[in-house]
Amino acid sequence: MYTTQPFEASKSHRLSGFRPELVAFLLFMFLVFGLLGARPGSAQSDLIRGGQGVGVVRLGQTLGELRKALGPPARVTSSPNDPNSKLLDYPKRGISVFLGSSGGVIGVVVHGRSWQTPEGIAVGTSQGQVTKLFGKGLVRGEGNLTYPDRGLAFSFRNGKVHTIYVFQREESRALMGDRLIDPGRRVGQILLGDPISRVEEAWGRADRVLPLGQGGQEKLYSFKEEAVGVVVLGGRIQGVILETGDFITREGVKVGSTRAEVLRAFGTTFRSEPGRIWYDVRGIGFWFQGDRVRQIQVVSGSR
Known part of the structure; x- marks a missing residue:
């Protein structure tokens, strides 16, 4: 094996697709939501838009814009790998927002049942329906599928969608x-x-x-x-x-x-x-x- 010092990924890498700062935090989020359980979102019919956002929350929004749209979060959790990255939880709306170290929104986690994609995929949809519509996807550990070209990732429990994660689309x-x-x-x-x-x-x-x-x-x-x-x-x-x-x-x-x-x-x-x-x-x-x-x-x- 080779003894090398860790080399730094460029800033642009960290802000696109599945960045290294997200990987451990994704696992952390799936654990958090496993403990919280899914809660109902708002009554509005806003969509989950892969690679773009969820309802009024858009990828790239600043913290100020996010607070203006949703108000203050119920709680803020720091990333275990990057203390400058935070997860802002809005349980009454059924979503949580991942704020990157740059200060902008880089991901949204959906754990409420009222939200859905244009194809009708929501928390509670069967895994078979997800793969039928979107294909096999990339396996990201047990119970997790990722679709980088769509900017969507899913965690499953008992064969059904447990959480949906929205992130920036990754080009081929x-x-x-x-x-x-x-x-x-x-x-x-x-x-x-x-x-x-x-x-x-x-x-x-x-x-x-x-x-x-x-x-x-x-x-x-x-x-x-x-x-x-x-x-x-x-x-x-x-x-x-x-x-x-x-x-x-x-x-x-x-x-x-x-x-x-x-x-x-x-x-x-x-x-x-x-x-x-x-x-x-x-x-x-x-x-x-x-x-x-x-x-x-x-x-x-x-x-």
Whole structure:
């Protein structure tokens, strides 16, 4: 595995699609609403508009505009990963609003039954109806489906929609593929053994190229916009380093997952270092910040 310092994702990455600052907080929100339960929203017929907003709440609104539209929230909860990001809860309206560190609205969680999409999807709709209308989506852990091109995500309980999350639509991005982390083999469409030129053709030249190790023959190509690092030797990809939750394992583990979730998915047989654990046979390693996954490394396994 590679010992690297976390590289910073660019500001524009953090403000588009599923940003790293959202990943752990999404899990946190699903837990919060599991404890709160769904409550009825207002009687108005405003729609859930994927990639845009919910009723009078629009993505990109300032805190002042939000308060003018809805008034003060019933409670404010800080993000566990970013103290400058907050969740503003409006239980009587059946929604909560995620305010990013920039001070603007970057997401809305719907947990009241009165809201619905133009297609009629609402809290309580069956999972089968969601997938029939929207397709299979991307699995984001157990009971969660995401549709980045629609700006919608759903959490399910007992086969029915439990919460709906609205976020900025994400354009189709090169090399994302199915966004699957396949340990020892690939990340999305980035395949171990492929030439680095394939990545640079898709994403442009790396922001930085740093030598690794004493010999410096291996190099780390850092792509800040994607929050991805690629380890290269002799022009070929040897490893992929992720600091974004855009990719996920089949078991539902991604950047932002907890240590317990990693151990539950991959087991308790691993090689450990301070803050890191490696599953050498599988070809995957995890770097933790506190209890959360800060970085995932995918390399060739030893199987």
